[in-house]
Amino acid sequence: MAKKIMTAASAFVLFGAELSSDPEFLNAALAYPEDLFSTAEVLRLSPALLHPILSPVLMRNHKAMGTLVEHLAPLVEWRLSQARRGLPFENTKEEKPKDCIQFFVDANNHKKEWTAQKIIQVLLGTWYAAIHQPALTLVYALQDICDNADYLDALRQEVSQIYPSLTLRSECPSSIHKLENAPLLDAFFKESSRLHPSDSISVRRKVISPFTFHDGSHVFPGDVACVPPQAVMTDERYYTDSMKFSPWRFIRDNTDGDPAGKCSRSISKFTDTDFKYPFWGLGRHSW
Structure with a gap:
């Protein structure tokens, strides 16, 4: 499906x-x-x-x-x-x-x-x-909805404000026109993908000249250097209580605990590229 x-x-x-x-x-x-x-x-x-x-x-x-x-x-x-x-x-x-x-x-x-x-x-x-990664992302998101059912009503309420009629008025001007401006839905997908990346190794780069990393590790011409997304995105240095499913870590201005995320704003969107979130890869080829 x-x-x-x-x-x-x-x-x-x-x-x-x-x-x-x-x-x-x-x-x-x-x-x-x-x-x-x-x-x-x-x-x-x-x-x-x-x-x-x-x-x-x-x-x-x-x-x-x-x-x-x-x-x-x-x-x-x-x-x-x-x-x-x-x-x-x-x-x-x-x-x-x-x-x-x-x-x-x-x-x-x-x-x-x-x-x-x-x-x-x-x-x-x-x-x-x-084509393959979006399907995996959707499956993991559905699984996370089942495992975290307390988010279901909040997600439905947020989406109902902008879909199916995109002309509905709401308290958040940013949510009137585009589905992508639903902060809780966006954060839910980002948190799901953070805990369930489709690849355990990505950003493969073939070494063309000798290089030494800050920790003293060496790579030589012909070697392949990679980024481990799962390890990075569950690192406690970047994400407090990293194994806990919590979309709110990517949302701000929700001090009242509003479950629908009204007038909340994303700290970082699902589609953003970041060294702490290498889900989309890194460098100039990232979208």
Whole structure:
């Protein structure tokens, strides 16, 4: 269920409303990461000499990628042709799409180096990298709701102020327009992810020159340095009572103990990157 929900939501962001409402496209989008993952695992456990032989055999029945390319190719080509004529959609009544396809088309418009095929390859690579973690995050959040049921009413009350009608008036102006401005919901996801990161090791970096850390540890060219998110995010130096589930650690201005978090503000949002919260990675590639 989590994978299907996240596939539909992520497809809307990456590929737009038209493709994300196509059942055939969504089924292929769901199957594609699983096909790649199973193929990669088999190759990882096989001798490198066998990879050229095994790869075509393993991918022979993978129809998902062909379906995705079949749907994406004409759309990307059309967007690129619009961009080459000038500002896209300037002479139409349609709004300019707000999806990742258009993001790459606009980025390419400055250099004109990428073909439609290249943009599709980047989109599929982004899709593979992005789809599994949101599903895991949702599953852990649902589990934490079950384990911490006292937050359920507060979460429902907060969300009810801004959904499904985003025009409802409330005491918090920031919560009128966007679901993402619900501080307790945001903090709940952040706390759940802090205690249940999808990876125990991340931010892998290959060493290109010798380096010595502050504690005297050495790494040499060819080594791989990593960050252990779970260890960092449960470190008592950064999080008091670190193993306790408490979303309030990420919220301020809640001195009255208001369970709905009215007029509360996030100290740090779920999507923020931080050395003490390496859930999203670190450096310039983090979002």
